[in-house]
Amino acid sequence: MTLPDHWIASWIEPEQEPTFVERYSPERDEIRLRWPKTAIDRALLRPVQCVRIEFEVAQPVVRARLFATAHGVYKAFVNGSRTGNDELAPDWTPYRSLLMVQETDVQPLIQIGRNALAFMIADGWWCGRIGMHGTSANFGDRLGLLAQLEMELADGSRQTIGTGDTFRSAPAEMVHADFLMGETHDLRLRQKGWTLSGFDDRRWPTVCIASQALDNLSPQIGPSATIVAELRCERVLQTPNGDTVLDFGRNLTGRLRGVLQGTRGTDVSFEYFQSLGPDGNCFDNVLAMNQAGRDAVILSGDSKEAFEFQFAFHGFRYVRMAGHRARPRAEAFTALALSSLQDPVGEFACSDERLNRLHSNIQWTLRSTMLSVPMDNPDRERVGWTGDMALVARTSMLMFDMQGFLERWLNCLREEQQPDGAVPMVIPMFDGYRDWFEARFQTCATSGWGDAAVVVPWLMYEAYGDKDILERSFPSMQRWLEYVRLQAAASLTEEDRQNPALAHLWRAGSFHFGDWLAPSARTLTPTGMYDGRHMALATKELLPTIWYARSASILADAAAVLGRGETADYRCLAAAIRESFCAAFVRNGRLVDERQGNYVLAAAFDMVPGQRDALVARLAELIHQRGDRLDTGFVSTAFLLQVLADGGHAGLAYSLLCSEQDPSWLYQVERGATTVWEMWDSIQQDGNVTRTSQIQPALGSVGEWLYGYVAGLRPASPGWDDIRIEPVLDERLSWARGSHRTRHGVVSAEWQRHEDTVRLRIELPDGTRGTVRLEANGPELIHLGGMPVAECPGLSVVNDGRCVAVMCPPGTYVFTAPFPAAR
Numbered sequence: 001m002t003l004p005d006h007w008i009a010s011w012i013e014p015e016q017e018p019t020f021v022e023r024y025s026p027e028r029d030e031i032r033l034r035w036p037k038t039a040i041d042r043a044l045l046r047p048v049q050c051v052r053i054e055f056e057v058a059q060p061v062v063r064a065r066l067f068a069t070a071h072g073v074y075k076a077f078v079n080g081s082r083t084g085n086d087e088l089a090p091d092w093t094p095y096r097s098l099l100m101v102q103e104t105d106v107q108p109l110i111q112i113g114r115n116a117l118a119f120m121i122a123d124g125w126w127c128g129r130i131g132m133h134g135t136s137a138n139f140g141d142r143l144g145l146l147a148q149l150e151m152e153l154a155d156g157s158r159q160t161i162g163t164g165d166t167f168r169s170a171p172a173e174m175v176h177a178d179f180l181m182g183e184t185h186d187l188r189l190r191q192k193g194w195t196l197s198g199f200d201d202r203r204w205p206t207v208c209i210a211s212q213a214l215d216n217l218s219p220q221i222g223p224s225a226t227i228v229a230e231l232r233c234e235r236v237l238q239t240p241n242g243d244t245v246l247d248f249g250r251n252l253t254g255r256l257r258g259v260l261q262g263t264r265g266t267d268v269s270f271e272y273f274q275s276l277g278p279d280g281n282c283f284d285n286v287l288a289m290n291q292a293g294r295d296a297v298i299l300s301g302d303s304k305e306a307f308e309f310q311f312a313f314h315g316f317r318y319v320r321m322a323g324h325r326a327r328p329r330a331e332a333f334t335a336l337a338l339s340s341l342q343d344p345v346g347e348f349a350c351s352d353e354r355l356n357r358l359h360s361n362i363q364w365t366l367r368s369t370m371l372s373v374p375m376d377n378p379d380r381e382r383v384g385w386t387g388d389m390a391l392v393a394r395t396s397m398l399m400f401d402m403q404g405f406l407e408r409w410l411n412c413l414r415e416e417q418q419p420d421g422a423v424p425m426v427i428p429m430f431d432g433y434r435d436w437f438e439a440r441f442q443t444c445a446t447s448g449w450g451d452a453a454v455v456v457p458w459l460m461y462e463a464y465g466d467k468d469i470l471e472r473s474f475p476s477m478q479r480w481l482e483y484v485r486l487q488a489a490a491s492l493t494e495e496d497r498q499n500p501a502l503a504h505l506w507r508a509g510s511f512h513f514g515d516w517l518a519p520s521a522r523t524l525t526p527t528g529m530y531d532g533r534h535m536a537l538a539t540k541e542l543l544p545t546i547w548y549a550r551s552a553s554i555l556a557d558a559a560a561v562l563g564r565g566e567t568a569d570y571r572c573l574a575a576a577i578r579e580s581f582c583a584a585f586v587r588n589g590r591l592v593d594e595r596q597g598n599y600v601l602a603a604a605f606d607m608v609p610g611q612r613d614a615l616v617a618r619l620a621e622l623i624h625q626r627g628d629r630l631d632t633g634f635v636s637t638a639f640l641l642q643v644l645a646d647g648g649h650a651g652l653a654y655s656l657l658c659s660e661q662d663p664s665w666l667y668q669v670e671r672g673a674t675t676v677w678e679m680w681d682s683i684q685q686d687g688n689v690t691r692t693s694q695i696q697p698a699l700g701s702v703g704e705w706l707y708g709y710v711a712g713l714r715p716a717s718p719g720w721d722d723i724r725i726e727p728v729l730d731e732r733l734s735w736a737r738g739s740h741r742t743r744h745g746v747v748s749a750e751w752q753r754h755e756d757t758v759r760l761r762i763e764l765p766d767g768t769r770g771t772v773r774l775e776a777n778g779p780e781l782i783h784l785g786g787m788p789v790a791e792c793p794g795l796s797v798v799n800d801g802r803c804v805a806v807m808c809p810p811g812t813y814v815f816t817a818p819f820p821a822a823r
């Protein structure tokens with residue numbers, strides 16, 4: 001899409017009171033951790049605004065496009081019908097430099113004669129409350145609209161309507177709509193027919209023309225958010241303390257639609273919860289300021305009144321309903337799930353139902369957090385923490401089409417990158433967190449999180465084979481590494497400086513998150529929240545240097561792909577960083593800080609060259625010492641099982657995957673999770689619910705292992721041209737299957753155990769080549785359609801003594817092989 005050349009529309013602003021401004025202050029940092037929570041008085045919130053115009057059309061319209069965007073989030077209507085199905089448009093971007101304009105085909109909605117063009121605008125990210133301090137006016141303090149309707153008439157002439165001073169506005173029946181505080185509809189204020197022509201708007205004031213920027217406008221990049229599922233209320237329950245609660249059966253991010261009947265003025269409220277507490281009552285696990293998460297409907301007294309909240313969203317399974325005398329009927333309520341992701345591109349199933357639940361929980365978590373930006377969670381913060389996205393990048397790309405979504409986000413990241421190369425911890429940034437980072441951390445960037453600038457484009461290249469994304473991102477990747485190089489140099493101690501072997505460390509003197517939420521480093525505050533500072537301090541020592549090395553290596557690889565000259569320099573740098581790592585952090589073959597996470601990361605990124613297996617062996621020992629329990633945080637969990645399996649400990653990887661002990665993935669599943677939790681034990685063993693999110697993708701990074709190792713599907717070259725099919729078989733499963741829609745088509749693998757043999761069926765679409773690797777002592781033990789593979793025409797077979805590799809052109813194959821002995 002390009003914007004029309006003759007752009008006539010001006011920014012308009014409804015007559016309104018500006019947003020009540022709430023800025024970050026260090027006191028807010030204290031207040032946000034207090035219970036009961038503090039929230040703004042609802043009377044200070046501002047209403048949704050309606051904007052309208054009518055116009056005549058004299059002839060049939062052959063083409064009509066509406067271009068629109070807002071300061072706030074908007075919905076548009078032509079003659080009473082919604083245009084398009086976008087939700088929460090315009091998506092959240094660094095609005096000051098990048099504001100997207102949506103283009104919609106509205107030709108079918110325009111009629112000869114009189115027409116009405118109407119909009120609703122709500123606070124959204126622009127002036128509403130965001131982040132855990134609940135700051136407002138992060139981009140501006142007034143709602144605004146910019147729209148142009150372009151029509152081509154039957155005789156070839158054009159008619160254009162652009163926002164200007166003839167538009168009129170009035171407050172909507174939504175007396176406020178704030179992401180965090182919720183939305184209230186006073187149905188008594190509904191102005192019937194205001195989106196239709198013929199509505200009498202003479203009492204509505206005309207709007208003001210605002211001198212706002214046009215140079216930040218861009219066509220839509222990536223997918224808009226839409227309603228991706230409608231869930232019926234499964235049951236209505238009465239909790240022990242007498243609350244009436246709607247149960248939608250699973251966690252989701254979205255909003256509520258319903259039908260109510262009652263006397264005029266009845267005020268029915270809806271509050272959103274992810275779980276019930278040990279006493280069976282609703283438990284509010286969201287601890288932050290202005291997080292009231294409460295919607296309400298004030299009835300007008302008409303017979304049945306339908307309502308649907310429009311501009312607020314919540315992460316929830318349960319909805320507590322109050323203020324309505326009659327007991328609600330489940331059929332009257334629907335939860336609408338919102339997401340920027342469409343249908344999944346990956347499927348996974350296996351013989352262990354618990355793992356299938358885990359897979360579904362990951363899927364729903366990604367769906368529920370990839371909403372406009374990759375949110376950390378849809379409750380406490382709802383912001384695009386860079387580290388979290390980088391950690392689930394592979395899993396998300398196996399499960400959903402992420403290309404457009406991540407391209408948009410990387411665009412935002414490049415916009416937000418600082419002149420010195422620093423990449424903020426959240427993308428997009430906003431005033432509230434900018435002030436917080438400055439006051440609290442004296443920096444906006446940290447290791448592991450900022451490295452998303454390097455990691456995400458690289459993983460996208462691996463998944464989609466698209467060099468353009470690397471090309472576009474390369475300067476930003478380089479600038480991040482340059483920034484790190486200076487930070488690293490400045491981090492050295494006096495002693496380090498005396499020793500050239502330590503010259504390439506990145507000391508963790510300044511703020512770093514470390515292996516966030518590693519169980520042994522975690523402490524809880526009395527209000528049920530974790531103490532981030534303690535966790536970061538305890539786990540951060542080795543991590544900056546590891547991230548530095550990883551990013552330098554990726555830059556070397558990316559430079560090579562792009563045929564650039566810098567490859568050798570980056571390789572040297574990466575090698576030098578590893579040498580410094582060994583000099584500073586390795587003693588007698590062991591890491592100086594023997595946390596599981598450190599071993600995982602040191603092995604994953606080859607920090608001690610030639611010693612990977614030894615590191616993994618020590619990691620296995622440490623896991624055994626904890627009673628075969630993991631002790632990894634957000635960061636290292638993403639690599640844990642892969643490192644174990646690749647290092648010859650696949651059995652232990654399965655033990656961790658299948659464990660139900662706390663901490664583990666299946667602990668959550670067994671406790672009834674329907675999405676992935678922020679902490680391994682967001683609900684603790686005694687049933688105590690902590691004030692952490694129960695919809696947080698980071699620990700779902702294990703999805704990658706389900707596809708890559710359990711089902712055995714891994715890309716062996718960028719874009720899945722070459723595919724490695726290597727299921728890791730284990731006696732705890734009797735079958736597994738996975739599929740993934742690549743740019744070439746769907747690739748799938750399915751294995752089934754039959755006593756001592758395994759049958760593996762694979763599908764390789766045209767344009768791909770597969771290498772199947774199966775454990776067997778010799779090729780004669782592997783058969784294809786009853787014939788030893790070595791004798792099958794068109795296949796080449798390599799035997800390395802432990803595994804047999806069979807190279808296959810596109811097609812469908814069914815192999816049989818011995819099932820490996822118990823590990």
Ligand code: BGC
Nearest residue numbers: 376377381385387388513516
């Ligand atoms: C967020 C995380 C984020 C972290 C920074 C948390 O409050 O929810 O997901 O990455 O802060 O460590």
